[in-house]
Amino acid sequence: MPLGRVAALLLFVVSPVFAQDRTAGQQTASARAQHLKHGINASEWFAQSAIDYSATRTNRYIDDADITLMAKLGFDSVRLSIDPAPLEREPRNSEGLNAEFTARLDHVVDTMLANKLAVQIDVHPEPDYKLMVSTDSAGIERFTTLWRKLATHYATRNPDLIFFEIMNEPEVTSGSRWGGIQATAAVAIRAAAPQNTIIATGPNYSSIADLLTQHPLPDGNVIYTFHFYEPHSFTHQGAGWGSSWWKYTHDVPYPATESSMDELIKQVPDARDRYDFEHYWLDHWDAHRIRLQIDAVAAWGKENGVTLLCNEFGVYRRVTDHASRMNWLHDVRTALEADGIGWTMWDYRGGFGVVYKQDGQPAKVDQAVVEALGLRKQ
Numbered sequence: 182m183p184l185g186r187v188a189a190l191l192l193f194v195v196s197p198v199f200a201q202d203r204t205a206g207q208q209t210a211s212a213r214a215q216h217l218k219h220g221i222n223a224s225e226w227f228a229q230s231a232i233d234y235s236a237t238r239t240n241r242y243i244d245d246a247d248i249t250l251m252a253k254l255g256f257d258s259v260r261l262s263i264d265p266a267p268l269e270r271e272p273r274n275s276e277g278l279n280a281e282f283t284a285r286l287d288h289v290v291d292t293m294l295a296n297k298l299a300v301q302i303d304v305h306p307e308p309d310y311k312l313m314v315s316t317d318s319a320g321i322e323r324f325t326t327l328w329r330k331l332a333t334h335y336a337t338r339n340p341d342l343i344f345f346e347i348m349n350e351p352e353v354t355s356g357s358r359w360g361g362i363q364a365t366a367a368v369a370i371r372a373a374a375p376q377n378t379i380i381a382t383g384p385n386y387s388s389i390a391d392l393l394t395q396h397p398l399p400d401g402n403v404i405y406t407f408h409f410y411e412p413h414s415f416t417h418q419g420a421g422w423g424s425s426w427w428k429y430t431h432d433v434p435y436p437a438t439e440s441s442m443d444e445l446i447k448q449v450p451d452a453r454d455r456y457d458f459e460h461y462w463l464d465h466w467d468a469h470r471i472r473l474q475i476d477a478v479a480a481w482g483k484e485n486g487v488t489l490l491c492n493e494f495g496v497y498r499r500v501t502d503h504a505s506r507m508n509w510l511h512d513v514r515t516a517l518e519a520d521g522i523g524w525t526m527w528d529y530r531g532g533f534g535v536v537y538k539q540d541g542q543p544a545k546v547d548q549a550v551v552e553a554l555g556l557r558k559q
Contacts, residue, residue: 206401207486213341213378214404214488216299219556220258220525221251221535222493227286228262228305228349239285241540243529245292250536250544251529252296255556259298260492260525261289262305262349265327277330290338299342301380301492301525302335304328305349314362315353321362324348325369336374345370346380346492350387350408356394359384367398379403380490387493389478397485407478408493409513411471414461416509419500420532426454431500435509436467468512472519479520491517492525495533503549510553518555526554 226243227234251259267282274280293300304327306314313320328347335343347366353359363381370379381398383391387408397403410416415437417423418430426449434441442462449455464470475491482489494513496506510526517524527533535551536544551557 203399203401206403207488209402210378210404211488213299213344214490214523216342217258217301217344217404217490217492217523217525219256219523219554220260220299220301220492221256222260222262222525222528224262224528224531226262227267227282227289228264228303231264231266231307234264234267234282236281236285238540244541247529247536247538247544248289248292248296248298250546251293252298253557254535254546254551257297257299258301258525259293260301260303260346261286261293262303265304265306265310265324268327268331276334277326278334283334290335290343294338294342299344301344301346302331303346303349303380303492304331308352311348311352314348315351315358321365324362325366328366328369329373332370332373332377336377340374340376340378344378344380344404345374346406347382349382351382351384352386353384356384356391360395363395364398367400367403371400377402380406380492382406389474392478393481397487404488404490405482406490406492409474409491409517410494411474412461412464412466414458415466415501415505416496418497420497424454424457426451426458430458432502433461433505434502435505436465437462468516471512472516475513475516475520475522479522482522489520489522490525491522493527494524495527497532498534499532507549507553510550514554 223243226239230238263286268278270279270282272280274283290300314324332345347363351359353362367379367381379400379402381403382405383395385391387406389407389409392405392407397405413423414430415433415435417427418433420427429448429450430445431448433445439462446455446459449458478489496509498506514524526535530536530538530544536546538544
């Protein structure tokens with residue numbers, strides 16, 4: 182029997198959630214999604230920094246004043262990305278988690294809750310960890326064991342405000358295989374945390390197209406998330422990762438016209454890459470195109486009776502025209518809201534940020550981003 186069907190069967194037979202009505206779980210997820218209407222990603226803090234998770238760095242990267250500022254700006258939730266590797270290191274506490282690292286996470290989570298912010302506990306691994314989970318049954322067991330421990334630990338907080346996101350961008354190419362892994366993890370989470378809402382996603386990089394490959398889990402108390410960076414030739418201009426030619430591009434406008442792109446196309450040295458870049462304006466990316474993309478996933482949500490969340494969207498800001506970046510943020514945010522989908526912007530102080538900040542110093546808010554997000558100017 183395929184992994185996905187086995188996990189789904191286990192969920193019905195083993196999980197205590199099925200003492201409840203599935204419809205009640207869906208209603209719970211929908212109600213709790215009201216705490217995730219306009220969130221912010223706390224990136225590169227307890228994840229994406231494998232070389233240094235020391236207290237010296239994390240205490241200065243984002244601090245209590247930043248959390249207070251998030252709430253003051255009008256964000257209602259924070260997606261707290263956590264690298265699983267430091268959680269598994271020795272010495273461990275009685276729950277089997279690294280005691281010192283977990284204590285710092287507890288301080289952060291409790292400070293967010295004190296500021297009336299919901300928290301998305303996002304397991305956000307490095308690529309080698311994802312590869313282990315996607316290719317090895319022992320890797321799946323290691324992953325689900327971690328989730329049992331993590332969910333047990335945070336199930337003691339207010340379940341209306343603590344959400345468990347199974348994995349960020351799993352990079353599993355097979356939708357059916359990821360569906361099985363995800364269902365298995367959901368069983369582990371639900372056994373440890375009967376009341377909390379789970380956040381599930383699609384395979385690969387959690388795009389809309391990835392989510393559309395999935396069948397909803399048997400568990401009703403689940404929100405389904407996707408990430409939106411379309412089109413990457415605009416949102417990732419100047420980026421040193423992803424497509425090799427992005428690093429050559431800068432000042433790409435949004436929306437674009439043929440005349441505005443004439444000279445910009447020449448930024449890319451390779452003819453094949455220029456051909457790809459040219460499709461940015463050929464594909465007519467504007468507010469209407471974005472709305473149609475969001476409408477497609479909204480239709481999937483309605484067809485399946487599930488609640489949706491976009492918990493990553495943003496524009497890399499280093500070399501992007503400021504006005505164009507604000508136009509895109511506004512158009513994506515308003516499209517999501519028009520379809521009743523909550524959002525979590527990427528990110529607080531990183532390359533896509535809503536603030537500018539030096540370690541240990543007060544943050545400086547980009548008021549234009551706040552306005553594009555429809556939040557409160559400070």
